[in-house]
Amino acid sequence: MYSHIRIRFLAPKTPYLRDSVLQTMKLTIPELSLVVLIGPSGCGKSTFAAKYFRATEVISSDHCRALVADDENDMGATPAAFRILHSIARERLRSGRIAVVDATSAQPESRKPLVALAAKQDCLPVAIVFDLPEELCVARNRGRANRNLPAGVIRRQRDQMKRSMNGLQGEGFRFVYVLDSVEAVDSAVIERQPLSLNRDLGVLGLESEPVEPAP
Numbered sequence: 233m234y235s236h237i238r239i240r241f242l243a244p245k246t247p248y249l250r251d252s253v254l255q256t257m258k259l260t261i262p263e264l265s266l267v268v269l270i271g272p273s274g275c276g277k278s279t280f281a282a283k284y285f286r287a288t289e290v291i292s293s294d295h296c297r298a299l300v301a302d303d304e305n306d307m308g309a310t311p312a313a314f315r316i317l318h319s320i321a322r323e324r325l326r327s328g329r330i331a332v333v334d335a336t337s338a339q340p341e342s343r344k345p346l347v348a349l350a351a352k353q354d355c356l357p358v359a360i361v362f363d364l365p366e367e368l369c370v371a372r373n374r375g376r377a378n379r380n381l382p383a384g385v386i387r388r389q390r391d392q393m394k395r396s397m398n399g400l401q402g403e404g405f406r407f408v409y410v411l412d413s414v415e416a417v418d419s420a421v422i423e424r425q426p427l428s429l430n431r432d433l434g435v436l437g438l439e440s441e442p443v444e445p446a447p
């Protein structure tokens with residue numbers, strides 16, 4: 233049962249479990265972590281985030297685009313939106329709160345600043361990969377009122393994700409969960425690991441930046 237959930241877990245002093253299939257549907261996440269949802273448009277990142285995390289825990293690139301340009305689909309606002317997204321993530325981690333990044337994050341370059349940000353704040357980066365069929369993502373996009381990306385864009389995002397997903401641990405993600413079917417996504421359960429266990433899970437012990445007082 234639940235063998236459709238491929239869970240890859242890496243922690244110091246833990247045997248390297250690449251591609252291991254664990255008989256569980258539990259996704260363990262340190263209470264203080266930077267969770268990065270990875271997958272092409274339509275794979276269900278925002279739906280998943282809304283199901284498992286509080287609205288204030290989720291930082292969405294769409295929302296950040298809307299904040300700066302009044303339009304979540306205004307791609308011209310993307311650089312500014314990500315500056316805001318990174319800034320909110322940094323502030324949340326700095327104040328000891330989990331941050332969930334809801335953006336495509338299909339390319340290594342988009343994930344690199346997130347991993348760096350987590351390390352700087354002494355937090356573990358966690359990747360949740362939505363490895364779902366391209367046709368499903370395209371079909372779901374067709375059914376959306378506010379967004380209908382061309383199939384080619386979705387294919388490119390998915391190809392970028394597929395090409396790089398085996399290297400997520402090498403990029404610095406300490407937990408990598410791959411959900412590779414609709415059933416896996418729908419049956420996943422998030423278990424938050426208490427802060428007291430973070431050290432056992434391999435927090436690096438880096439110094440956090442001092443918290444600056446609000447102006």
Ligand SMILES: Nc1ncnc2c1ncn2[C@@H]1O[C@H](COP(=O)(O)OP(=O)(O)OP(=O)(O)O)[C@@H](O)[C@H]1O
Nearest residue numbers: 272273274275276277278279280336372376417418
């Ligand atoms: N597990 C699911 N089962 C059925 N439908 C789903 C599921 N997850 C998402 N959907 C539907 O698919 C569509 C896209 O989902 P969602 O907005 O969560 O995708 P997304 O990955 O956040 O896309 P984007 O990157 O464009 O923001 C929505 O209409 C949503 O209702």
Ligand SMILES: [Mg+2]
Nearest residue numbers: 277278294334
């Ligand atoms: Mg979304």
